[in-house]
Amino acid sequence: MAQDNNPQHNDEKKIQETREKFLKDYNKKREVESPDGQKIEVEPMKDYFSQQRPQRKDPHKGVIEKFLNWARSESIWVLGFGTGCGSIEIPPLSSPRFDMYRFGVAMRPTPRQSSAMIISGYLSVKTLKRAIRSYEQMMQPKFVMALGSCTINGGMYWDSYNTINRLDHYMPVDVYVAGCMPRPEALLAGFNQLKKRIREGRAEGANQYADHFDWYKANQKKIIKDWNMPDYNW
Amino acid sequence: MEHISLSQIAIVAGILLILIGLWAIISQRNIIKMIIGFSLFDTGIHIVMVGVGYVRGKTAPVLDEAVNVKEAARQIVDPLPQALVLTAIVIGLGITALMLAYALRLYQKKKTLDVKKFNDLKW
Amino acid sequence: MLKKIFFLLVLAGFAVMLFNAYGLSGPDQQLNDVAAHYAEKGPQEVGAANLVASVIVTYRGLDTLGEVTILFLAASIIGFFLKARRDNQRAPKQVRKTSEILETAAKVITPVIFLFGIYVFINGHLTPGGGFQGGAIIASGLVLMLLANPVKKINHNIIRVIESISGFSFILLGIFGLLLAGGFLDNAFLPLGDFGTLLSAGAVPLIYIFIGLKVGAELSGIVSNLQETQKEQI
Amino acid sequence: MVEPVYIVASGLGIAFLLGLINKAGKNPAGGVMLLALAFMTLVSLQWMSSVVFAGNSPHYTFTAGFQPPFSISLMMGEKEAFFTTLVNLIGLLGGIYLWERFHKQGVNTMIVYLLLFVGLNVVVMTRDLFNLFVFLEISSVAITGLVLLQREHKAITAGFKYLVATGIISGILLIGIIFIYQYGGSLYIDDIIAANLTAVKGGMVAIFLVLIAIALELKPFPANGWALDLYQGAHPGVAALVSGAFASAMVFVLYKLLPIAGGQWQTMFATLGALTFVGSNLLGIKQNQSQRLLGYSSVGQIGLLVMVVGLAQFLGDRLTLIAYGLLISHYLAKAGLFWLAGVLDQDQIRNWAQLRKKPHLLALFGTFIFALVGFPPFPSFFAKWELIMQLSAGSGYVWVGLILLGSLLEAVYLFRWLGYALKLDHQQLPAINIQWHKIIPIVLAGVGLFVLGYLATPIASGTAGINFIPLAFIILIYFLDVLPARVKNIVVIAAMAYYGYLIMPGLEDVRFIFSVIFIIGGILTLLAGFAYKGRRKGFYPAALLMYAGLGQLLTAETMLQFFFAWELMTIGSYILIIRGKNSIRHGYSYMLFSVGGAYLMLAGFGVAYAGSGMADLAAIANITQLAGWAAVLIAIGFMTKTATLGLHIWLPGAHAEAESDVSPMVSAILLKAGVFGLVLLFIHMGGEAASGHPLFYVLGWLGAITALVANLSAVFQEDAKRLLAYSSIGQLGYILFAFAIMTHVGWLAGFTYTLNHFMYKAILFLIVGGIVLRLRTHYMYEMGGLIKRMPYSFIAVLIGIVALAGMPPLSGFAGKWLFYNAGIEKGWYFQGGVIFFSGIIAFLYLYRLIHSIFLGQLKDRHRRVKEISPWFLIPAYTLIMGIMVFSAKPGWILQPIGQAITQYFPSSPLRWQADGTAIGELGYWNGSQVMVIVMGVFILITLWLILLNRKAKKVEQFNIVYAGERPERPETTHISYNIYAGYNKAIGFLATPWISGLWQWIADGFRDLAVQIRRIYNGNGQTYALHLLTYVVVVYLITIGG
């Protein structure tokens, strides 16, 4: 894979340095004067962002979880987050022809309220950062559906200098929908697949992310050279 | 000439003098001329004062051979305005002297006697 | 022009007022009560042959006191007003020397003038004249002196002493009148003497002497002050 | 008894001798001069005690031992004794003041000085017209001389102009005198009066000439440019004498001579006086030069006195007391001010901030200013009161109007000046050079004002109940100012508590309700003072003064007592308000509106007094004529304090810029004084019986519109305290509306609102004030996220705004419910709709307040900020307890209030059931049950949510969804600035401050007028001479004609 070729990515110290280097001015440590005239230090990365790691949330047992999973599968709220060319395939879903609402699928404008995320095509490194952030801000359980070959193996961008090749190195993916691009019908099929997975209790991507957090982070940091954000975005 | 008495002439003249004096005061821009105006004004007043005290055909209020002490009341003019005018003259003199002193100093300050130039204080 | 017309209008108004006040009436044919009282009772009450003098010195003595005071006041004011500048004055201006005739004549005439002045105020209660007239005559002598010899310095100390003592004596005489006779400035605390003689009319001659001295001194002071200031380099 | 003539003799004698004494040195000479003045003072004092206090008959001195009219006579009566005392006293003090000047300028100046007072004494005492002339000349000439004590060019020009003017005046006087002699045959004033010269035309003109000459000596506007130049150019010590001694004597001369006109020209003189008073004070508003300003003020005050003399027929036996009261205030205050000017040596009034380097001098300055304007406890207050009362009683309403207009104009510049002194920067100014011989006279003048104020109380009718003990205590506190603030705070709170203990049990119904606000509220807000360190100079006397005023309002029985208390409160609150950092403008406009309102009120009281002949507050109930006018005037007066629309522009700034613990005092408590006044007014207008009065209809609308506009303005404020201030205006609009309904329920609503507004506005202002103190900013957009740092404040504000918004179950709802019932019952549907609309608009600003301060993003600078001082929290939480009690058991409070107002509004549709349900004509409401239900539901839901979210992860402030991005800075993420932009676009035009614009226009108009008029003072002595002549001619043509 492209990102592994460069040995300097493996050097933790270098990562730290790049992070310092790419930190925006407003995120750097600074000294401000409090109203009563004292100097106080503010370190935005620590003070303004929660530093905690994600935690595994175990599912309930037995029939309760089954019922809840059914409910989750029948109420999939998708974060409106368009990445690549595939994002043009999503809006038709709410048109009379495809009408995703009848499957309990709806779009939500904010990750807090969404339970599913669609990575719709090639993901540049820059967008990956945002995708990770949005993914991390969703509530558990959360699901990821990836569209197109670009998310599977890089597709036509496999040797691009700034797109990723395999999405599941960076976040757990529940369903891949193949095609370049997949049509809305394929998306609906993908949703059905996702529903099935949820009902089966296999869509535990969030827990997987939490369990293998370090691995995911390492991968992410390798590819995102200007890593300048907290490890987990609450 | 029966009807016009000395006092009438004096008083009318005095009033005219007063007006002339006032004219000088309000229209002459030279301070010295204004002071002369004041003198005229004062003099006019003094003439009026004396004129007021005059009684036709009577003599000065000095009780000497010319005036009988017993008959004094019928032979003399009113002494009071004369006393008053004396006081008034002296007062006028004092004020004129003061004005002149002021004029002197004012001239020294600005080398001019134009009253218009001394308007440092206004509004 | 407009201004002049306005001045004329104002003066015309003033003239109207004055003529209205006068009323163009002829003079009284007889004395009013007050004047009649002076004429009839004056000789007994005051004992001065010159009724004007009795009015000035006794009946309206307070006015006279005030009048002396005004002169005194003017002299004092001019004294400190003109002096302050003189204290830090430069050298006096060179004045042309006056003629020999004037100087000599002045030397001869001045004592005569002084003598005449003294005569006038000593006889003030008997003949026309009095303290003021006498004082003025004395001052005119001084004027003559100054004209004849412009560089001459008048001794202000003498003037001041004469002024003070005569003024204070005037007041003292007034108080004697209050203590020994009918009231303040009553001349009757001294015997009235024979009517029409020099030593008559009680304190009137005394008062006149002081008035004469005082007026003389004050006028002299004013004149010399003005004259000295004039000598300053302007 | 020492003969009065010794005053003259000693003065003259010493003056003559001074030249000799000077040989022994300047100190002995000066000492002798002062001794002479002291002797003269003693003599006149002795006569005063004999004639005035012991009541002996007047003493006549016949000079030369002859009876008048043959000789000159002096009279020493009651008034002469008074005036000679005034003249000599100021002579003595001024002599001390000028000591150093005399030294520098030599003995001649001492002579001149002494002779001035000799002259003035004789002028006062003499009964001979020509003698008057002579000694008047002495005085004038002496002043011409004394002007030169200031050896500057301006002094010389001023002196010359004065000389020219007095030359003309004395000439006119002399002409008059000689013609009077011609027609009257005597110079003895009594004879002239007896001769009744006005029968003859010439005599009339002669008398006119004499009187107009005296009037000219009194510097009538507009023929007084020379006098102003004199005041400006002269040495301050001399200007003090001209203003204090010379002018006083002249006023007396006018009084003495007026009878020779046989009462013909009284009105003319009153008119001239009024013209002077108004005109001179108008010109004063544009003046920046301190001594000239004092000159304008002096001229104005003398104009007022002339007016009083001219209006003697209205004043009857009260004339002397009124005149004395006005005169003595003017005399002491003006002398004190001129002397102060000499101490400071600052030309521009802006530089008087220098006074702050010596706070005691500043206090004296304030004393003089307040005395001049006529505030209690100074004599002028009582005099002005009585003047207005008597004028009104004689239906001289035009005069009343002129006096009040002039006084207001005077207040305009005096308070501008005071504001400058109190607030402008004084760091750059040099230190004050203290010379004790200059300070002592000033101190004596200040003390004299207080003492005479106390003694002057009997001037006015209805003063009996005024309690001076609080005032004495305030003076004590003033001298305790060196103590630390905490100690003083304890003392003051104890005093307040004791005062409350004294007066509260004696109060009943309405007064008691307000006493809770004034006294208990006062104590609570004072608690916040513990948060301050240091000494807080000047705070406690002012606070106590305000509370003393408020307390005395409660106990006032007569109109005068009420007005006295009202003005005390105004002084105290003014000082409190202007203490704020940027309060100079706001304190000023507060004061102007207060003064203006107070004058309207005064006029209203005057009408009431005239219409009823009573001094009691109950007079309002018994007005037989012009009752409507009285009510309207008084109501407008009160509405300046309640900041009703149109009269509100002072409030936002004043409340916003005040110190943190002052804002709650002035907003939650002080405003209620106006409400209290309105309540008393309405009660005395007859309560229910008067409810049909059209005034109430207008007031109702006014209240509603006030609420709407003020609330709308509050919505668009960025400054938290200003927002609250506008909110206060709005709330006061509700209160006005409620009371104007004039029914039982309406009044109940009014009182509910009054009490509630007191509580929640105090809470809000306390908390916001505490926050401002912590954060050092007023602007809400600079705050944010403070809930994390200040949770207790947040809770208090939350409760405050819930109560303010009127949401059930908190107490604000009680007011809303009563409103609906009262409004619909009364039939005021539209007004009710407007009120409701403004009530909803209130949500906007309340949300803005709590959101912008507490919610949203915490700023960098505030990350370590601490909770506000507990001393702000303690009173706030105490009040929250009050709100909670009111909310839980509204009946406990509303029922007694209902009973209290039943006497005024007997027909009450409101019934209270045993379980606390209030049943009105229309609806019903049970506060306790609502409280229980709402709290119950609230607790249940909370428990449920806690159950659901017990494991919620606590995140930091930037952990928000941000479209895949991150916020950069709290400042850019916190939505606060112009938060209601859309609303502003929609209906923001309603909040356009066109009323401020209107007032600005009025103010500009007056200023421009002043600028135009004062151009006649072109500084040319000749023009001034022309003015004099023109003045004489014009007045002559008007009064006598042809």
Added chain:
Amino acid sequence: MDLLTRVLFTLLGLFIILNWGLLMTAIMRKLTARVGKRVGIRWYQPWINLVKLYSNRNSISHGVMFQLGPVFRLLGGVGLVMFMPLIYGSELFTNFSFAGDLVIILYIKFFGMLGMALGAGEGGHPYSAIGVSRGLSQVTTVELPFTLAVIALAVQYNTLSITEIVAAQQGGILNWTLFTNPVATAAALLSMLGIFMHSPFDLHKAPNEIPIGPPTEYHSSYLGILRTNAAILHVIEAVLFMNLFFGGATSWPMLIVKTFLIYFISVFVGVVFPRFRIEQSVRWFLQVPLILGIVAIILIL
């Protein structure tokens, strides 16, 4: 009647209203979908959504007020139910309306708004604050015509008690306020469009502009509570209008039918019109609705 019974029956009423609210929401969504030729959601979708939201495995909190916001919000809705007499003639379903009259209803609504606003505020999201400011701005003018109509009603019936207003409308359809006071009804119904905050008056949410406004940060069970409240609120506000203008309800079916029809009005308008901008919306309510309100008042003067 003892307290317990009353509490139980109130809870029963609340339960019915909640479920009817959810169902009504679904039906309306379905109807909207049909307008767009879609099938739309299933009728039970709202329940599923609720279950899902309440069963989310984690949640975050921005602070105490963030958590209390939904509580206040729900308190507003439940409070309305508490003080609203539901079924005329049924002592059981008058709830706690004996504790307060129409005025309390008018004001307790704001509790919910305030709660939402505060909670959203502490969330710290800029869009929340913008949404709140828009919503509050709109509310001010929305309530004005409604209040005038209410005043007109109070005068007409000479009472502020909802029960009595309903009682006065009994005895035939012509006794409804709709017919006895059509102007006030018109004003109130126009206001109602704003009260339900459907398009074109949904500018506080403005989904494509400021994601969804105030509840941007809300999720999981918080959102569940908000949705619960929305269901209750829609019905109970419709009940208010029903009681005031449409003769109230004497039985549950009647209540269901009437509330459905009332709510339908706003959905109907919402389907037809796009969204207003804030100043347009604010001004709109100050035009026709306000004039109608004023006319209503003039008529009773």
